[in-house]
Amino acid sequence: MKRTVFPNRWLPYLLVLPQLAVTIVFFFWPAAKSLYLSVFKSPPFGGRDVFVGLDNFTALLRDREYYESVLNSFVFALGVTGLSVVGGLVIAVLANQKIRGLAFYRTALLWPYGIAPAVAGIIFLFIFHPAYGILPYFLSFVTAYEFNWLLKGWVAMTLVILATSWTHLGYNIAFFLAGLQAIPASVMEAASVDGAPPLKKFTAITVPLISPVTFYLVVVNMVFAFFSSFGVIHAVTHGGPGNATEIMVFKLWKDGFIGLNLGSSAAQSVILMAVVIGLTMLQFRVAEKRVTY
Amino acid sequence: MKVFMSLCAALVLAWPGAALARTEIHFWHAMTGALGDALETQVKQFNESQGEYEVKPLRKGTYPETLTAAIAAYRQKNPPHLVQVFEVGTQTMMLSGAVYPVYELMQHNEIKIDWNDFIKPVVGYYTKDGKLYSMPYNSSTPIFYYNKDAFKKAGLDPEKPPRTWPEVEAYAKKIIAAGGAKCGFSTGWPSWTMVENMHATHDQPFASKHNGFDAVEGVELLINREFGLKHVGALNGWQKDNVYSYGGRQGTADPKFVNGDCAMYIQSSALISGFSKSIKFDWGTGELPHWGGRYPKATSIIGGATLWVLKGKPQAEYRGAAKFLEYLAKPEQQMWWHVNTGYLAISNTAVRNLEQGYHFVKNPKQYTAFAQLTGLPATAPAALKDAKKAAPPKPERVATPNSSGLRLGNFVQIRDVIESELENVFNGKKPVKQGLDDAVAKSNALLKEFAATYKQ
Numbered sequence: 001m002k003r004t005v006f007p008n009r010w011l012p013y014l015l016v017l018p019q020l021a022v023t024i025v026f027f028f029w030p031a032a033k034s035l036y037l038s039v040f041k042s043p044p045f046g047g048r049d050v051f052v053g054l055d056n057f058t059a060l061l062r063d064r065e066y067y068e069s070v071l072n073s074f075v076f077a078l079g080v081t082g083l084s085v086v087g088g089l090v091i092a093v094l095a096n097q098k099i100r101g102l103a104f105y106r107t108a109l110l111w112p113y114g115i116a117p118a119v120a121g122i123i124f125l126f127i128f129h130p131a132y133g134i135l136p137y138f139l140s141f142v143t144a145y146e147f148n149w150l151l152k153g154w155v156a157m158t159l160v161i162l163a164t165s166w167t168h169l170g171y172n173i174a175f176f177l178a179g180l181q182a183i184p185a186s187v188m189e190a191a192s193v194d195g196a197p198p199l200k201k202f203t204a205i206t207v208p209l210i211s212p213v214t215f216y217l218v219v220v221n222m223v224f225a226f227f228s229s230f231g232v233i234h235a236v237t238h239g240g241p242g243n244a245t246e247i248m249v250f251k252l253w254k255d256g257f258i259g260l261n262l263g264s265s266a267a268q269s270v271i272l273m274a275v276v277i278g279l280t281m282l283q284f285r286v287a288e289k290r291v292t293y
Numbered sequence: 294m295k296v297f298m299s300l301c302a303a304l305v306l307a308w309p310g311a312a313l314a315r316t317e318i319h320f321w322h323a324m325t326g327a328l329g330d331a332l333e334t335q336v337k338q339f340n341e342s343q344g345e346y347e348v349k350p351l352r353k354g355t356y357p358e359t360l361t362a363a364i365a366a367y368r369q370k371n372p373p374h375l376v377q378v379f380e381v382g383t384q385t386m387m388l389s390g391a392v393y394p395v396y397e398l399m400q401h402n403e404i405k406i407d408w409n410d411f412i413k414p415v416v417g418y419y420t421k422d423g424k425l426y427s428m429p430y431n432s433s434t435p436i437f438y439y440n441k442d443a444f445k446k447a448g449l450d451p452e453k454p455p456r457t458w459p460e461v462e463a464y465a466k467k468i469i470a471a472g473g474a475k476c477g478f479s480t481g482w483p484s485w486t487m488v489e490n491m492h493a494t495h496d497q498p499f500a501s502k503h504n505g506f507d508a509v510e511g512v513e514l515l516i517n518r519e520f521g522l523k524h525v526g527a528l529n530g531w532q533k534d535n536v537y538s539y540g541g542r543q544g545t546a547d548p549k550f551v552n553g554d555c556a557m558y559i560q561s562s563a564l565i566s567g568f569s570k571s572i573k574f575d576w577g578t579g580e581l582p583h584w585g586g587r588y589p590k591a592t593s594i595i596g597g598a599t600l601w602v603l604k605g606k607p608q609a610e611y612r613g614a615a616k617f618l619e620y621l622a623k624p625e626q627q628m629w630w631h632v633n634t635g636y637l638a639i640s641n642t643a644v645r646n647l648e649q650g651y652h653f654v655k656n657p658k659q660y661t662a663f664a665q666l667t668g669l670p671a672t673a674p675a676a677l678k679d680a681k682k683a684a685p686p687k688p689e690r691v692a693t694p695n696s697s698g699l700r701l702g703n704f705v706q707i708r709d710v711i712e713s714e715l716e717n718v719f720n721g722k723k724p725v726k727q728g729l730d731d732a733v734a735k736s737n738a739l740l741k742e743f744a745a746t747y748k749q
Contacts, residue, residue: 047391151719256358261742
C-alpha cells in the first residue's frame with residue numbers, strides 16, 4: 001500500500017478534522033448520551049434521574065416481546081437486503097444492455113431512491129390498503145380472498161419488505177451499474193470467443209468481478225434495514241397487526257417517543273448498535289474472504 | 294435611498310401595534326387541516342380583541358410529537374407557555390412537576406371562571422382533589438353512525454338506530470342479506486370505543502382504584518373480567534358473518550363507512566363535520582349500543598385534548614396565558630368552536646345557548662354526544678320555549694365513578710398493548726381470554742413501572 005507523507009505535521013489532522021467533527025457530533029456524542037441514559041430511569045420531564053444499573057437491560061431481556069422485535073428485525077433485514085440486492089443486480093444487468101432509450105431507463109430506475117421512505121409508505125398504502133387501496137378493489141372483482149394485512153401479520157411483513165426494498169432498489173442499481181461498466185470489455189469478448197453462453201458469462205465473470213460492490217451493498221442494505229427503515233413501518237403498519245412488523249428501531253422509537261420511557265429506549269438503542277456492529281464485523285470476517293478486489 | 298428610508302418609516306408607522314411590543318405567548322398544538330384553521334382563527338380573534346398579548350400558535354405534529362417536543366423544550370429550559378396534550382397524557386402531565394395548574398394560574402391572576410357551569414364528564418377528567426389542572430379545549434366522545442340508505446334497503450326504520458348490541462347484530466345480518474352493505478359495522482380507535490367506553494357505559498371498572506383516580510400505585514387493569522370477555526368475545530364471533538369488520542387503529546377504518554362498505558360505524562363525535570363533507574349517502578347518528586340486561590346504562594367518557602400551562606417562563610407573561618384561557622372559556626367561544634369543528638361545547642351555558650339558537654334542531658347529529666355525556670334523552674328538545682314549560686327531561690344514563698374518566702400512567706402504551714392484543718384475538722392468534730389476560734398482564738407491568746418512576 002502506498003503511504004502518503006505530509007511535509008507538515010498538522011496538515012493531515014486538519015484535513016480529517018471535518019469528518020471527525022461530524023462523526024463526533026452526530027455519532028459518538030449521541031451514542032455516549034444513549035449509553036448514559038440506558039442506566040437511568042427518568043421521568044419524561046426530567047428532574048429526577050434514578051440510577052438503576054443494568055435494570056433497563058435485564059427488563060428487556062426478560063421481555064418476550066423484545067425478542068419478537070429482534071426476530072422481526074432479522075426477518076425484515078434479510079428480506080429487504082435479499083430482495084433489493086438481488087433485484088438491483090438483475091435490473092442493473094438488464095439496464096446495462098444496449099437498448100433503445102437506455103438513458104431514460106437508467107435515470108427512471110434511480111427515481112424510487114429519491115422518494116422519502118414515509119412517502120413510499122403512503123404510496124403503498126394507496127395501492128394495498130384493504131379499505132381504500134386500488135389493488136384490493138380490483139382483486140375484489142376476481143376473487144373473494146381478502147387481502148387484509150390489517151389482521152394478517154405475514155402479509156403486513158411482506159408488504160413493508162416490498163415497500164422498503166422498492167425505495168432502496170435505485171441505490172443498488174446505481175452501484176451495480178457502475179460495477180458492471182467497470183468490467184473490461186475484453187474479458188467479456190474473450191469469453192464470447194470461447195463460446196460461453198450468457199448465463200455462464202454472468203456467473204463466471206460478472207458475479208466475481210462485481211463482488212466488492214455486492215459485498216458493500218449487502219453491508220449497507222443490512223445497516224439501512226436495521227436503522228433507517230423506520231419511515232415505511234411508521235406510515236404503513238405502525239408495527240401492527242399485533243406486533244408483527246414491530247422491528248427494533250420502531251419499538252425503541254415507540255417506547256421512547258410515544259411511551260416516554262427514555263431509559264428503556266436508550267437501552268434498546270445500545271443493544272441495536274451492538275447488534276449492527278456485530279453483524280457488520282461478522283460480514284467483514286466471513287464474507288470478505290470471498291470478495292476479489 | 295431617501296425614498297427607501299421614508300418608505301420604511303411609513304411602513305413602521307402604518308404597522309399597527311409595531312410601536313408597542315406585545316408580549317408573545319407561545320402555544321404548541323396538534324390540530325391539522327380544518328381543525329388547525331379553526332384554531333388559528335380563534336387565536337387571531339383573541340389577538341385582535343386586546344392589545345397586550347399576542348398568542349403565537351405553532352403546530353408541532355401529532356399529539357405524541359407535540360408532547361415530545363414540549364418535553365424536549367422544557368428540558369432545554371425554553372418551553373412554550375401553552376401546550377395541547379391528549380387525554381391519555383393527563384396522568385403524565387399531572388405528575389410531571391412541570392405544569393402550572395390552571396386553577397392556580399387563574400387564582401394568581403384573579404380571574405374567576407365558573408367551572409361548575411362546565412359539563413361534568415369533561416372537567417372531571419382533568420380535575421384532581423376538586424381542582425382543575427388543565428383547560429379543556431377539544432373534547433369528543435364516541436358515538437354510533439349509521440347509513441340510512443342501507444337501513445331502508447333492508448326494510449329497517451332509518452330514523453331508529455339500534456340501541457342494543459343484539460339489535461346491531463340482527464340489523465347487520467338483515468342489511469348484508471338485503472345487499473345494503475358488505476359488512477355490518479366497524480370501529481375507529483378500538484381501545485377507546487370498544488374497551489374503554491364500553492366499560493364506562495356499562496358501569497364496569499376499566500382499572501382498579503377508581504380507574505386510577507385514587508392512586509398511582511397498585512393500579513391494575515380489569516378488562517379481562519366477565520364484561521370484557523363477553524364484549525370482545527362477541528366482536529370476535531361477529532367477524533365470521535362480517536357483522537363486525539375490524540378496520541385497524543385510529544381512524545383507518547373511516548373509509549369503510551364513508552364508501553358504504555360497512556353500514557354502521559363507531560367513531561368520535563368530532564368526525565360529524567368531516568363526514569358531512571365526504572359522505573354521499575343519507576346517514577344519521579345514535580348513541581353507543583348497550584348490552585342491556587343487568588348492566589346499568591351509564592354515560593360515556595371523553596377523548597380529545599386540553600391545554601396545559603408549562604412552568605419556566607417569567608411570571609408576568611403568564612397573565613397573557615390566563616387571559617387567553619379566560620377567552621376560550623367564554624360561552625360564545627365555546628359555541629363558535631363547537632359549530633366550526635364539531636368538538637363539544639363544554640359549558641352548560643353554551644349548550645343552552647345552542648339550544649336556544651335552534652342549533653341542535655338544525656343539526657340533530659351534533660346533539661347525540663351531549664345526550665350521551667350528560668345522560669339526557671337522545672333527542673334534542675325542540676326549542677327552549679317548549680322545554681321551559683315541560684318538566685325537565687329525565688336522565689336516561691347515570692354518571693358513575695366508572696364513567697367519569699380514566700387516569701392511568703403510561704396510558705399511551707397501554708392503549709397500544711390493548712389494540713395489539715385485540716388484533717391477536719381478531720386474527721385468531723390467541724383465544725379471547727388469553728388475549729385479554731396478556732393485555733392486562735402487560736398493562737399492569739407498565740403501570741407498575743410508571744408508579745416506580747414517580748415514587749418519591
